[in-house]
Amino acid sequence: VDSDFNAPSSEKPLYLNEFIQKPSAEHQVDVKTAMRNPVVSDPKDLVRSHAGDPHNKYGVAEWRHIHYDIVREPTFPRKPDLSKGELAAGAQVTRTDVWHDPKEPAITSVAKFSPENFRPVGWAENAPQPITTVPEGTLDFRTNRLPIGHADRRPWIYFLAASTGFIMSSIVRVVACKLVHTMWPAKDVWAAGVVEVDLRPVKEGQNFVVKWRSKPVFIRKRTPDMIEASRKDDPIAPSMRDPATDAERCKKPEWLIVIGVCTHLGCIPQPDA
Known part of the structure; x- marks a missing residue:
């Protein structure tokens, strides 16, 4: 106004x-x-x-x-x-x-x-120029403080820097381990992927079926005639979808190990049928 x-x-x-x-x-x-x-x-x-x-x-x-x-x-x-x-x-x-x-x-x-x-x-x-807001007789550690840049402050700075680095490294390690363990497969999944089979009771020419990851695996101990008959088909291996000779498929000639699931409808064939 x-x-x-x-x-x-x-x-x-x-x-x-x-x-x-x-x-x-x-x-x-x-x-x-x-x-x-x-x-x-x-x-x-x-x-x-x-x-x-x-x-x-x-x-x-x-x-x-x-x-x-x-x-x-x-x-x-x-x-x-x-x-x-x-x-x-x-x-x-x-x-x-x-x-x-x-x-x-x-x-x-x-x-x-x-x-x-x-x-x-x-x-x-x-103009007021107070040097402190602490009354006399009150301990405020002013006399105990070292000025910035004082040589006696360096050990404390080094210790603080090392402690901080150690703590941060520990945190990074814990986070990394937790992340890896989160993506690690469960023990039941890991156990299902490893199956141990005793092949000593299997005789020549005999088939043995074992379950691996819910799939049947056929194990056959081949006779020399079976090995020779399989190797006769090596010349036509390049014409197959997954070309491989008998020696490449069987690291040990007497043992043939294959997954017994039909690639057509997923049915399981009968051994020796």
Whole structure:
């Protein structure tokens, strides 16, 4: 709203409008070289409880900033007077030519009005610079800490790096083992794929049927005549779908081992039929 009683904060601020404008690095130097107030240990020695804000001029702004909420700023505010230390920020910079300096590029002039370049008068002498938030007598291990880069910190860093590497390697190993064991066949499946057969009781010319993975396997101990008859068919082996000679099919000539499932309808043939 517009108010005739209360001017906007850019026209009549409720706080002292006295600021120092210079680079932030110079403000930090001022903090180190300024004449500081005496060091106090009791908060009640800092300022009297009824003294209020020394920068406050009057009114409710000491407790509530109502003034800045109900009074509308003008579209084109008044140009701040930098020679008096007035603050130039926000619309006072963007909508006035306070930043303009014909002796330097515009981008250099605008950069000088960055908020960190303004500090209120007396800031270097009065800004609180606490060295700790821990009361005296409270153990916080400050004196036990070594500075970063200290030679005595290296063993701890080496130990921490080695421990971290060992833990991460263990995690990777556990995950890899779990993944492999998840894809590993079950024990019953593994056992079904291995069948041991005692061939000593099998006589020459006799067939023996054993079950392997739910399929019948025919085992025949061949006689010399059977071996000779099978080898006579070796010349026509190349014409077969899976060409192989008798010697290639039977590592031991006397033993013929084949799966007894018909390739047509899956029926099981009768031995010696």
